Structures are given as structure tokens and as C-alpha cells.
Amino acid sequence: MHTIKYIILIIITFVSFSCSSKKDKVGNNRPNIIFLLTDDQRWDALGAMGNTIIKTPHLDKMASNGFLFKNAYVTTSICCASRASILSGQYESRHGINDFRTSFTEEAFQKTYPAILKKIGYTIGFIGKYGVGDPDKQPKDFFDYWAGVNKHQPDYENLTEDGSYIHYTDIVQNHINNFLDTTDGKPFCLSVSFKAPHVQGDDPRQFIPNPKYHELYKDDSIPTPITANEKYWNAFPDFFRTEKNIARVRWNMRFKTPEAYQESVKNYYRLINGVDDVVGNLMTKLKDKQLDKNTIIIFMGDNGMFLGEHGLAGKWYGYEESIRVPLIIYDPRDSKKGSPVDKIALNIDIAPTILGFAGINIQDNMQGVNLMEYIKPNSTGRNYFFYEHTFQNTPTLPNVEGVVGKKIKYMKYIEHNYEELFDLKKDPYETTNLVNDPAYKEILEEQRNTYNTLKKQVK
Numbered sequence: 001m002h003t004i005k006y007i008i009l010i011i012i013t014f015v016s017f018s019c020s021s022k023k024d025k026v027g028n029n030r031p032n033i034i035f036l037l038t039d040d041q042r043w044d045a046l047g048a049m050g051n052t053i054i055k056t057p058h059l060d061k062m063a064s065n066g067f068l069f070k071n072a073y074v075t076t077s078i079c080c081a082s083r084a085s086i087l088s089g090q091y092e093s094r095h096g097i098n099d100f101r102t103s104f105t106e107e108a109f110q111k112t113y114p115a116i117l118k119k120i121g122y123t124i125g126f127i128g129k130y131g132v133g134d135p136d137k138q139p140k141d142f143f144d145y146w147a148g149v150n151k152h153q154p155d156y157e158n159l160t161e162d163g164s165y166i167h168y169t170d171i172v173q174n175h176i177n178n179f180l181d182t183t184d185g186k187p188f189c190l191s192v193s194f195k196a197p198h199v200q201g202d203d204p205r206q207f208i209p210n211p212k213y214h215e216l217y218k219d220d221s222i223p224t225p226i227t228a229n230e231k232y233w234n235a236f237p238d239f240f241r242t243e244k245n246i247a248r249v250r251w252n253m254r255f256k257t258p259e260a261y262q263e264s265v266k267n268y269y270r271l272i273n274g275v276d277d278v279v280g281n282l283m284t285k286l287k288d289k290q291l292d293k294n295t296i297i298i299f300m301g302d303n304g305m306f307l308g309e310h311g312l313a314g315k316w317y318g319y320e321e322s323i324r325v326p327l328i329i330y331d332p333r334d335s336k337k338g339s340p341v342d343k344i345a346l347n348i349d350i351a352p353t354i355l356g357f358a359g360i361n362i363q364d365n366m367q368g369v370n371l372m373e374y375i376k377p378n379s380t381g382r383n384y385f386f387y388e389h390t391f392q393n394t395p396t397l398p399n400v401e402g403v404v405g406k407k408i409k410y411m412k413y414i415e416h417n418y419e420e421l422f423d424l425k426k427d428p429y430e431t432t433n434l435v436n437d438p439a440y441k442e443i444l445e446e447q448r449n450t451y452n453t454l455k456k457q458v459k
Contacts, residue, residue, distance in 0.1 A: 030187040030358055032295040039198040041301035043324040053220055054269045058280035064338045066330030069345040076389050077303040077315040077322045082347055083131045087112040089351030089366030091458040098390050103133025111365055113351040117189045127175040128193035147175040154195045156208040167210040168195050169274040180285055197271035206254050209270035217266040225309045226429050233311025239416050244395040250313035265307055293332055296357055301325035318387050318402050318411040319430055343381035386454035403451050410447035
């Protein structure tokens with residue numbers, strides 16, 4: 001009898017040990033994930049996207065060894081809403097954050113990708129500009145590593161304890177190194193949010209890069225955008241074409257003269273150079289720590305940026321310069337090197353994709369897709385998506401919603417029932433509004449119907 005009990009005990013112990021080992025093995029095999037987010041970087045401010053002036057060798061290399069999404073967009077072009085969409089995988093209409101004071105509820109935050117990963121054993125870290133809600137209510141205590149700032153925007157120019165100058169991008173890099181130096185072997189997810197290349201508030205210099213990049217682009221001449229001609233600003237309706245429009249106010253601050261345009265764009269590029277160097281140092285650090293073979297890196301912009309197009313600065317509105325962003329996914333475990341992706345990708349796809357890398361299915365409350373499944377040949381891509389921006393209102397920021405596709409774009413300024421229709425294949429710079437063109441009557445009606453359908457679906 002004792003012999004039988006002993007045998008049973010051995011079997012139970014063996015099975016328990018085997019199950020425990022299997023669980024540990026699965027956990028240890030989960031990849032590390034680093035999500036890098038730039039602030040106001042448009043899709044073409046990257047060498048890999050065809051910009052022949054900007055120098056981004058490290059990001060270009062990552063793109064050539066990963067997946068470069070050539071048609072990546074945000075569903076709302078303003079940092080507070082876009083970052084909430086990235087964390088939650090939801091449209092603004094669902095997460096409800098369209099201003100700078102509304103924070104995630106505790107219940108809603110528990111459904112974001114960092115919170116979900118923490119529940120399955122990931123170490124989660126955050127560095128940089130959080131950008132969602134009240135700065136005094138940031139979820140810093142929830143993260144295992146937190147290096148955010150208790151304000152909406154960090155300052156570019158800072159002093160170290162010994163009084164030396166340090167640029168904020170370098171502060172971010174130092175925190176990245178510190179986080180990686182303190183990893184304990186558990187899988188981790190580190191979210192890094194740069195301030196660059198956002199402006200520095202009302203500082204008259206606007207874009208403030210690290211002085212070490214001052215000589216970059218000194219001898220270059222940045223081409224003036226086709227739509228920078230004043231006639232495009234004058235073509236806007238009266239409710240939009242006002243000096244109270246924030247996009248026009250900021251155009252006056254940055255691009256009013258040819259000299260101001262050259263200096264602003266060059267400094268915008270120089271800020272991105274700082275980020276690119278951080279990416280290069282990150283890749284070196286991962287290799288030194290022997291983490292490079294199992295660490296996925298996702299790089300994205302939180303929204304685009306007008307650089308004088310249509311007589312505008314900033315973002316918010318539905319033009320390509322405002323809503324289209326860079327997106328790279330680098331997975332060292334994937335053999336498909338340098339695969340450009342033409343399918344439409346969105347900021348709401350980031351959370352489902354990160355969870356997918358960790359072996360977690362898309363959550364019911366999420367509206368995005370796992371991009372790694374989405375890009376497979378047998379997967380049907382999006383033909384269009386819903387765009388919305390409802391922060392403030394006329395005259396400072398007229399509210400706009402619409403439908404964005406690869407071929408056709410429809411926008412509606414909802415306070416005024418003013419519509420725009422662009423044929424992106426024939427008119428990629430969005431110069432001609434086709435709403436009153438008889439040849440596009442049927443297309444316009446189709447877009448209206450699609451808009452009304454999507455507006456209900458995104459809630």
C-alpha cells in the first residue's frame with residue numbers, strides 16, 4: 001500500500017514539475033517588445049519613405065530588415081486622442097478621450113496593452129511623454145518602470161545635477177539604457193514616447209534640436225511644398241480661412257517667410273535625427289545585453305504634421321500631411337526581411353499587434369487588427385477607415401470627420417455641413433475639391449453612405 005502511494009506521489013510530482021516547466025518555458029519564450037513613438041512625425045520624414053534629404057540611417061536599416069507600412073494612418077490627428085487609441089486599440093468615439101484633461105478610467109486602463117501584458121507576467125515600462133489626460137492622474141504607480149513627466153509636454157532644454165546641458169531626447173535615451181540594465185530575465189514591454197519632433201510650446205524658436213545637430217542640412221535647400229502657394233489657403237471657406245484658425249496662427253510662427261520655412265523644417269529634421277541616433281544606440285545596447293535576438297521593435301508617429309501645405313501648420317485636419325505617419329515593425333525572429341506593406345494600417349492596430357506578439361488574442365473591446373495576421377497574403381486589407389477630430393471647434397479648430405481610402409477621400413466639417421472630396425490617385429496633393437463635380441456625383445453619394453455607416457460602427 002505504501003509502495004502504491006509512493007508511486008502515485010512520484011507521478012504527481014513529475015506531472016506538476018512538467019507542467020510548471022512548460023509554463024516557465026512558454027513565459028521565457030515570449031518576446032520582449034519595445035514600442036517607440038515620435039510626436040508629430042509625418043510619414044515622409046524618413047529616408048525609407050523616400051525623403052532624399054533627411055538622414056535617418058538607423059530607422060532606414062530597421063525598415064530594410066522589417067516591415068515598412070507605406071500607408072499608415074492615425075484615426076484622430078492629435079496626440080491626446082491618438083495615444084489613447086494606441087494604448088486601447090479603440091477609435092476616439094469609443095474611448096472618449098478627445099481633450100487634454102480626460103484620463104482613462106481605472107477600468108478602461110486595465111484594458112490597455114500594458115495592463116494586459118502585466119497580468120500575464122510582463123515587466124512593463126514607460127519613458128517620456130505620456131500625453132493622455134490629466135498629468136496629475138498618470139498611471140505611473142501601475143508601471144514597473146516609470147520615467148514620465150508630470151506635465152503635458154516635457155522641455156527640450158534641461159540641466160543635469162552638475163549644471164550641464166542635456167537635451168530631452170538624450171534624457172529618454174538614458175532612461176532606455178537604465179531600463180535595459182535592470183531587466184531580470186522576464187519578458188518586458190517598454191513603451192518609449194519621444195517629445196521630438198514636436199515644437200516647444202510658444203517658444204519663438206518652436207523646433208529646438210540638440211545643438212550637436214546644428215550643422216546638419218546647413219547647405220541643403222528644402223523644397224517648398226506644391227500647396228504652399230497662397231491660393232490654396234485662399235480657397236478655404238470663410239469659417240476655415242480665418243486668422244483665429246490655430247493651424248494658421250502656427251503657420252505664421254513657423255513658415256511665413258522662406259527663411260522661416262527653411263529653418264523650421266531643418267530643425268524639425270534635426271529633432272528626428274536625435275531620435276534616429278537613439279534607435280541606433282538602442283540596437284547596440286540590445287546586442288550588448290544579448291537581447292537583440294528576442295526583442296521586437298515597433299516604431300510609429302502619433303500623428304502627422306503640416307509643414308506649410310495649404311498654408312497650414314500643425315495637424316488636426318484630414319489631409320495626408322496631418323494623418324499619415326511612419327510605421328515600422330522589426331521582428332528579429334522573422335525571416336521576411338525588408339517587406340514593404342501597402343495595406344492600410346492604423347494606430348488602433350498597435351495594441352492588438354503587441355498583444356499578438358505576446359500570444360494574446362485581440363480583446364473584444366478593441367477595434368484594430370493584429371498587423372502580423374493582417375499582412376498575410378490571404379488576409380483582406382482595409383479599403384478605407386473612419387477619421388474624426390472633435391477637439392475644440394470653430395473658429396480655432398473646426399471639427400472634421402470623414403472617410404479615408406487609398407483612392408478617394410471624403411471629409412465633412414460637421415459644424416458647417418461643408419464637404420470635401422478628393423481623388424487621391426489623380427490629385428495626391430489634395431488641391432481640387434470635387435464635391436460639385438458632376439462626374440463624381442455617384443462617388444460622392446457612396447462616400448456619404450459609407451461615412452454614415454462607419455460613424456455608427458466606431459462607437
